[in-house]
Amino acid sequence: MATLTATPTTVQLSKDEILRYSRHLIMPEVGMEGQLKLKAAKVLCVGTGGLGSPLALYLAAAGIGKLGIVDFDVVDFTNLQRQVIHGTSDVGRPKLHSARETIQEINPNVEVATYETRLTSENALDIIREYDIVADGTDNFPTRYLVNDACVLLGKPNVYGSIFRFEGQASVFYAKEGPCYRCLYPEPPPPGLVPSCAEGGVLGVLPGIIGCIQALQTIKLVLGKGQTLVGRLLLFDALNLKFRELKLRKNPECSICGADPTITELIDYEEFCGIRGEEHVTPSKVPEITPLEVKKMEDEQRPFVLIDVREPHEFQICRIPGSKLIPLGEVPRRMHELNSADDIVVHCRSGMRSAQAVEFLMKSGFRKIHNLKGGILAWSDEVDPSVPKY
Amino acid sequence: MPVRVIIPTPLRQYTGRKEFVEVEAKNVAEALANLTAQYGDLRRHLYTDDGKLRSFVNIYLGEEDIRYLQKDQTPLHDQDELSIVPSIAGGTKLRCICR
């Protein structure tokens, strides 16, 4: 494998650094030469979430010279189950601030550059250009295609990781030496075919494992040692603890790295991924009712039926008293349990799944039906704070 | 000839949570046809309306992408293993239809 960085002549290790990196220095695969390469290397970490946390932590500990981190998010309590670069006292703070502090606590020799922004088509090339390697820890489709295309256009390797529940994927997309992400998947799934939140969730340690694999790939690219995942897709099944490997080939017809590319500059990735507009259209199309209006109906003892279309395991976390559980996927075949003469209020966690249920039921002839605006989260905020949010 | 089709996590909700399904098939097209005959809800996740395999779903025979073998006419043999490998993105809130 080609080494990304030539043996640097300008950087040196201090006495303190020699001590700090001694376990690297005494192994021939790294040694002084490798450690100096790490110190000369510039790596951009996109995101400091589940994947980005272990990635940035291990790259910092390993002695990467310059670490760029991109994030615009704020730490919240639901992050702490897996985003180990942030702590409990960081909740409410910008992720970049806590990430920078943690990195500098681990290794003050690392130069940290922070970009408090969303990576966009406007800024991506300018940000990425400064770096030798990009590691994408964001795990969402628009950023993934953006990072892929920017890296192909700039000729940089893109260290990829993705997770879903208890399954992970990792690879290195490097169009100079092998396939890119578009060679593997020319297009993202349309929004309607993406598994819903109810099917989402992730085992906290899984991004830890995949993020560490990304860190390992990054370090090997810098060292020019071993076999990286260029041309290979690693699949990890955490439940059965199985690793599998698939061969990736460069697609000669790839729209960005193929022989006759149709994409020659960055595009609008939210539009490409079918996101724009979709979020706003679905919930507002159906009749809505606010939590306070429902509370008023309850207080005035006006009869209505409250249907919860979340999944059974969500129902176990919290529920609105008196609600009946019919998971979204079961609505079509359990529709007969509902009477179209009743006033019906449908809710889910935040109001998106229930909007789908209301839309479906209206098509099936239900007229006296409303979607609870903001779901059980809004119910907790506006009516009953004893209902836990998740 | 039974072949094993490995179902990825996001699609297991359409196969009654099964991690793999055994089907009888001479080639990939037949294997997927038999699979979707058993689990009808899988169909729209694997194929477009005009019957083409979706561009975010890849099918592997062993470790080879069938796009670089004989596509859906790739012959299958007893005990072959087919994997359905869709693109995944767990970190996304943007893409989620229910937030």
Ligand SMILES: [Zn+2]
């Ligand atoms: Zn490509």
